[in-house]
Structures are given as structure tokens and as C-alpha cells.
Amino acid sequence: MVVRSLGVMLAGVVAFVMLGGAAQAGTPAPERMRELVHMVRQDCGSCHGLTLQGGLGPALTPQALRDKPVEALVITVMAGRPGTPMPPFRGILSEADAAWVIEQLMRGFPEDGGTVPAAALR
Amino acid sequence: MLDWIMNGARVIVPALLLAACATTPPTPALRGTGDLGMVIERATGQVQVIETSGRTSLAQVSGLGDLSHASVVFSRDSRYAYVFGRDGGLTKVDLLTASIAGRVMQAGNSIGGAISQDGRILVAQNYQPGGIKAFDADTLELIAEVPAVYGDGTQRSKVVGLADLPGNRFVYSLFEAGEIWVTDLSDPTKPGTRRYPAGKQPYDALVTPDGRYYIAGLFGEDGLSMLDLWQPEQGVRTILPGYGRGEQALPVYKMPHLRGWAVAGGKAYLPAIGRHEVLVVELGTWKELERIPVKSQPVFVMARPDGREVWVNFAFPDNGWMQVIDTQQGRIVDTLQPGRAILHMEFTPKGEEVWVSARDDNKVVIYDTRTRQKKLELPAASPSGIFFSSRAFRTGF
Known part of the structure; x- marks a missing residue:
């Protein structure tokens, strides 16, 4: 516990310093957006629910996020939340990815268009 | 309070189950x-009803709501499957007619369920509102409720790691409260609950096949909590304390599942949280015997029914891999890539085959467990859990 929390907290500090104006970062490419939507619905969905109504993790609906500052949400995604099961997504998401995901969540998240076809990955 | 939705769903009656005839009503063919x-x-x-003898899909049943973390238990005659949906839906599906035999919305957010030893009581474990609810397995009528109240009495904890026990008792863990509760529903009008402190943030649990030991994995500390249900007065004991040994734990992108135990040859095989390891512990003494390094963070660690092999899948982003551990040699003997996003696996009752769901490839892959070669692929839309009716006869399933 101690080790895991400390690690996440340190990571959080580093991310905070690095992030700065993350929300202003560029927009992901269309194919990446599709991947991100699939990932949020399916993999984030294992804790937050496929419909994002919550589960082990809190709901990520526009209503639930309405009063939360965007920058803080981006930091939560990148650095995780110490003491909770929310892991840091740095290394999996870029800051631009995270900022785009938060923006979509706050608007009402798109439906999953499916994964990028296997053929396109090869 | 109970919202009944009877047979609202589109039902496809499988051709195999019917003797089609133009003039007389169809007569179902007899089958087990x-x-x-x-x-x-x-x-x-949706769910598919499948059969494992000919490896075919018999029918599809729709209208089951949000199945993003669905789990299934079976009636003791293994005719009915009870599907617990994420949105609190509890649906009774008749496997023979592939139709919905009953459905209630029982909670706002649910994580699964269990069925009593005598098959008469279903219990749902809920996140919102936190607690358990018991239902008549025939009618789905609510018969008892135990709110997972803790702290000053106003907070309710999410319930995880529910398992059935002999004597129509149920054991489960409270994530926020850090407690293990045992509720006796032998008289459902008077549920009796005993509470045990369980350590920080239990996230899932298992009960051994004999119903004796309950082991809860902890997210909030390095170690697991064990309750000997034959001697509950001894309280909860921490096993494998500090298995992280001060090393930096990795980010956890998917909580391991302990249900679907791997107990083989007097040993329990457990997924390490935040580590690329399967922990091996001796039942009874709870000594750590070894750690088996694996490809990534394990999610399901499941014993083939004969116990000779343990199959493992992994958390995002390494969820395209599976590995097979030989329990006699204590090492990995095979590494497989069945498809993208492997979410679950289920062994046939005697273990000659394992069915594996590949969510992002929209297929179920069937392996021969002796050769570990692919036998067949069946199409399925974003498949997750696979549940065989033989679970009806196993404690903890």
C-alpha cells in the first residue's frame, strides 16, 4: 500500500509539472480518436461501466463531471488517483489524448465504433 | 419497488430444439x-446459448440490458441461467427454450451474484445501493436485503467477492469498509450477519471448492485476507503479507478476478496485483511456495478441472496473451495469442477444451487443452464472460 501510493503520488507530482497546459494540446488523428473511444468504453468501462454510469470507479457522465475543472481531470487520467484504484495512464495516453477524452466525456461520450480492424494494424 | 419486465425481449427459438411442423404446434425435442x-x-x-458437445451456438437472447460486467449462475437443475447485469438487471433465461423466464431491475449498479446451496435463493452483490439482496429463484421476488452499512451508519460500501457457502450462507467483502461479512439466509425472513475486519480495500475473493476457506484480494495493501469458515471464531488472517516486498507496484488497469479459483494439488494459484506474477500458496499452512513470473498482470488464474494446468489471461494493454502453467513443474509451458482483448475463459466440465472470449476480434476461440491447439472459432459480438451449466454443481460458482 505504502509503496504503491507513494509511487503514484510521485508520478502525480511529475505529471503535474509536465502537464502545464495539457488541455491546449493538439487533437488526436481520426483513427486514434476511434481507438480512444473504444478504449474508454471497453477498458475504462471495466471500472466506470460501459455506459460510464460508474462501477468500482465513479460515473463519467457530463452531469457527474460538470463542476470539475478540466485540468484536474486531465491530471487524474495521466497520473491516477493515489489511494484509489484509478491508475496513471501515462505511457498509454499522450496528454493530447487525455485532454481530448476529457473534452468528449464532458460533452457526452461518443458511442463505440468498434476497434480499428486488425488488418489496419498490420 | 420491483420492476417486472416479463418476456419483453425478442426471442429466437433454436431450430435444433424444435421439431418444426407446419400444422401442429412445435414440440420441443428432448435434450439434457x-x-x-x-x-x-x-x-x-445479448447472450448466446451454446452447447459444448457439438461446439455450436444454439440461439441468441436479447434484451438483458447493460452486460458490461455480467456474471451468470445456474439453477440446480441447470435449466435456467440467472444473468446479473451491471445496470442492476437480473434476468432468468431458460436455456432449453432460449427465452426470458423472468426479469427484475434490482439495483442501480451491480457486480454479480450467487445461488444458495439448495438452489432456492439468488443473491445479488451491489455497488449502488451497496449491499446484498436475496431473491426467490423461482419468482425473482425480493425476500431479504442486507445493506452494507459501515462507519457512522450513513455510508454504504460496495460489495465484492460474493460466494455461496454450505447451509444457505453467503460470504462477501465490503470494498470501502474493509470487512468480510457472512450472512446466514437459512431463514430468509431473519437474515443473520457476522462481520470480520478484512484489511484495506478488498476487491474480489474466492472460496475453496470445499467451502472452507474464503480468500479476499486486497487492493489497499500487499497481502490477502483469509477466513477459515470452519473456524470463523479465529477471525481473518492475513496471508502472503507484503508480497510486494517493497518493490514498486505497477499501475493496475484491470482488477484481477479471484472468482473462478485455481486450487490444484493442495495449492492455490493467485494473481498478484500490480505485479507480473502468479503467487503459489500452500492451502492450510498459507506458506508462499513460489512465484511464477508471467507475461503481464494476471486477471483470471484458472485451474483446468483436473488441476494439472493453470491458464492465465492478462490485464490491458497485454490482454491479447494467455499463458499456461504446468502445476507439477511450476513453470510456464505455453504462451498463446488467441485474439485481441481476451476477457474470460471457461473449461468444459472435464477440461478437455477451454473456450476463450476475444472481445475485440468478435469471436470465441476453442482450444484443445491437451494439444493447446485451436479447434474452432465461433462468432460472437464483443464477447466477455463464458459460463457453462456445470457451474450449477460447484460451490463458489
Whole structure:
């Protein structure tokens, strides 16, 4: 516990310093957006629910996020939340990815268009 | 309070089950249920009824709601499958007619359920509102409720790691409260609950096949909590304390599942949280015997029914891999890539085959466990859990 929390907290500090104006970062490419939507619905969905109504993790609906500052949400995604099961997504998401995901969540998240076809990955 | 939705769903009656005839009503052909099962199609709120003798899909049943974390238990005659949906839906599906025999919305957010030893009581474990609810397995009528109240009495904890026990008792863990509760429903009008402190943030649990030991994995500390249900007065004991040994734990992108135990040859095989390891512990003494390094963070660590092999899948982003541990040699003997996003696996009752769901490839892959070669692929829309009716006869399933 101690080790895991400390690690996440340190990571959080580093991310905070690095992030700065993350929300202003560029927009992901269309194919990446599709991947991100699939990932949020399916993999984030294992804790937050496929419909994002919550589960082990809190709901990520526009209503639930309405009063939360965007920058803080981006930091939560990148650095995780110490003491909770929310892991840091740095290394999996870029800051631009995270900022785009938060923006979509706050608007009402798109439906999953499916994964990028296997053929396109090869 | 109970919202009944009867047979609202589109039902496809499988051709195999019917003797089709133009002039007389169809007569169902006789068949057993021991080789039937269910594949959850998580994104579309549907399930497939499958059979493992000929490896075919018999029918699809829709209208089951949000199945993003669905789990299934079976009636003791293994005719009915009870599907617990994420949105609190509890649906009774008749495997023989592939139709919905009953459905209630029992909570706002649910994580699964269990069925009593005598098969008469279903219990749902809920996140919102936190607690358990008990239902008549025939009618789905609510018969008892135990709110997972803790702290000053106003907070309710999410309930995880529910398992059935002999004597119509149920054991479960409270994530926020850090407690293990045992509720006796032998008289459902007077549920009796005993509470045990369980350590920080239990996230899932298992009960050994004999119903004796309950082991809860902890997210909030390095170690697991064990309750000997034959001697509950001894309280909860921490096992494998500090298994992280001060090393930096990795980010956890998917909580391991302990249900679907791997107990083989007097040993329990447990997924290490935040580590690329399977922990091996001796039952009874709870000594750590070894750690088996694996490809990534394990999610399901499941013993083939004969206990000779343990199959493991992994958390995002390494969820395209599976590995097979030989329990006699204590090492990995095979590494497989069945498809993208491997979410679950289920062994046939005697273990000659394992069915594996590949969510992002929209297929179920069937392996011969002796050769570990692919036998067949069946199409399925975003498949997650696979549940065979033989679970009806196993404690903890």
C-alpha cells in the first residue's frame, strides 16, 4: 500500500509539472480518436461501466463531471488517483489524448465504433 | 419497488430444439442441459446459448440490458441461467427454450451474484445501493436485503467477492469498509450477519471448492485476507503479507478476478496485483511456495478441472496473451495469442477444451487443452464472460 501510493503520488507530482497546459494540446488523428473511444468504453468501462454510469470507479457522465475543472481531470487520467484504484495512464495516453477524452466525456461520450480492424494494424 | 419486465425481449427459438411442423404446434425435442452454456455479448445486451458437445451456438437472447460486467449462475437443475447485469438487471433465461423466464431491475449498479446451496435463493452483490439482496429463484421476488452499512451508519460500501457457502450462507467483502461479512439466509425472513475486519480495500475473493476457506484480494495493501469458515471464531488472517516486498507496484488497469479459483494439488494459484506474477500458496499452512513470473498482470488464474494446468489471461494493454502453467513443474509451458482483448475463459466440465472470449476480434476461440491447439472459432459480438451449466454443481460458482 505504502509503496504503491507513494509511487503514484510521485508520478502525480511529475505529471503535474509536465502537464502545464495539457488541455491546449493538439487533437488526436481520426483513427486514434476511434481507438480512444473504444478504449474508454471497453477498458475504462471495466471500472466506470460501459455506459460510464460508474462501477468500482465513479460515473463519467457530463452531469457527474460538470463542476470539475478540466485540468484536474486531465491530471487524474495521466497520473491516477493515489489511494484509489484509478491508475496513471501515462505511457498509454499522450496528454493530447487525455485532454481530448476529457473534452468528449464532458460533452457526452461518443458511442463505440468498434476497434480499428486488425488488418489496419498490420 | 420491483420492476417486472416479463418476456419483453425478442426471442429466437433454436431450430435444433424444435421439431418444426407446419400444422401442429412445435414440440420441443428432448435434450439434457449438462453441455449447455452461455456467452455474454457485452456491448449489445445479448447472450448466446451454446452447447459444448457439438461446439455450436444454439440461439441468441436479447434484451438483458447493460452486460458490461455480467456474471451468470445456474439453477440446480441447470435449466435456467440467472444473468446479473451491471445496470442492476437480473434476468432468468431458460436455456432449453432460449427465452426470458423472468426479469427484475434490482439495483442501480451491480457486480454479480450467487445461488444458495439448495438452489432456492439468488443473491445479488451491489455497488449502488451497496449491499446484498436475496431473491426467490423461482419468482425473482425480493425476500431479504442486507445493506452494507459501515462507519457512522450513513455510508454504504460496495460489495465484492460474493460466494455461496454450505447451509444457505453467503460470504462477501465490503470494498470501502474493509470487512468480510457472512450472512446466514437459512431463514430468509431473519437474515443473520457476522462481520470480520478484512484489511484495506478488498476487491474480489474466492472460496475453496470445499467451502472452507474464503480468500479476499486486497487492493489497499500487499497481502490477502483469509477466513477459515470452519473456524470463523479465529477471525481473518492475513496471508502472503507484503508480497510486494517493497518493490514498486505497477499501475493496475484491470482488477484481477479471484472468482473462478485455481486450487490444484493442495495449492492455490493467485494473481498478484500490480505485479507480473502468479503467487503459489500452500492451502492450510498459507506458506508462499513460489512465484511464477508471467507475461503481464494476471486477471483470471484458472485451474483446468483436473488441476494439472493453470491458464492465465492478462490485464490491458497485454490482454491479447494467455499463458499456461504446468502445476507439477511450476513453470510456464505455453504462451498463446488467441485474439485481441481476451476477457474470460471457461473449461468444459472435464477440461478437455477451454473456450476463450476475444472481445475485440468478435469471436470465441476453442482450444484443445491437451494439444493447446485451436479447434474452432465461433462468432460472437464483443464477447466477455463464458459460463457453462456445470457451474450449477460447484460451490463458489
